[in-house]
Amino acid sequence: MIQRLIPLLLALALATSAAVAMAAPARAADGLVEGRDYVAIPDGRPLDAKPGKVEVVEVFAYWCHVCNDFQPLIAAWQRALPGDVAFRYLPAAFTRDDAYARAYFAAESLGALARTHEATFRAIHAEYALPQRGASVDEVATFLAGFGLGRTAVADAMRSAETDARMDAARAFVVAAHVQGTPTIIVNGRYRVLGRSFGDMLRITDLLVARERTAAGSASTSSASHESKP
Template sequence: MIARRGLLLALLAAVAAPALGQGSFPARFLPGEHYRALDERAPTAAGDSVEVVEFFLYSCPHCRAFEPAFEAWAAEPPAGTTVRRVPVTFGGPGPIYARLFYTAERLGVLDELHGEVFAAIHEDGRRLTNRAAIRAFFVEHGVEGEAFDAAFDSDEVAERVERADALMRAYGVMSVPSLGVNGRYWISGPMAGGQERMLGVAEYLIAQERTAR
């Protein structure tokens, strides 16, 4: 695990260095250039940990492309870091994809279905944009139809979608994939200089937050 994380960090550094220049690590990432500092702090749910939020949309091809790198990074994040995904509610099907995400989370099948949803949309051409299509997809993957109905229609899932929308607005999310760091910073691919470079900027900001504590 340590070796894999070391390789990942080395790759991130190699990708970032040509665009950001040489010199000390802190000087590479600047507010307003590589990330945006929030005027007001967004809510977090990580307690004493530094929280990193990935904002994504299932129908976004860039989110699909970013997923392998983010999944590898999230499996072994920096010490003292909590990572979570938050679906955005813009982009037409955003609200129903968010409901899909939180339904899977409530049913305890998110880990196995998250990648499958991306594959179904982007590789199989399925349009999971209505209740019937989503229900059929869950049933195909071993979820009882009645269990799906109870979760999909629950107040809990509706409230989670509302909280996701509120958090997206608090961070001022304008594009996906993007990252929020500890309620204080927002990182987009164009600002960071590329999708995978977002992870390098996130690690820099995580270190800043830990030092500040």
């Protein structure tokens, strides 16, 4: 009886091991695990593709206190990026009437973003010069006027058709990427970064950038090889 049970127990153990192995998340060569470190975005595309560049987008919101905490870290990380990485901020624009998202696009169109971006975070979260939620276009325009901008010019830019279009495009991007909160990092439109801390998010982003760089290099080599054939 015992001799007949041994093969059955062995077969059961092997089947259990195989099931566990199949259920375990796959670890890529770079050590990243889908579902733990990142989410692959089906049919994902970059926000603004540039030839030879890997795009990294931080979806943020000025009213988000976690984004405020993350800002010094991602700003320092951004300054050290190699030339083949195109980084950009993108206000989440979950709602079309988000005055802070409109302020970002207005400041960018007026060439003032370098002066206003971090200052807007400070005004909301440190100086309390602006409300965290529910700010009006006029309130934000008055604040931005303190950076050498005309208040009317800022308000007009915030309400412009161009800003309407950019708000719609931003919302479409975050919906397509299944962004559920801020801050969220998207790499090349293809990966939504997860991570357990700010540092972990940036580590994962670096590895995904390297993955995309390698993939682009492989594609270029393959294309050149096909073109060289008679």
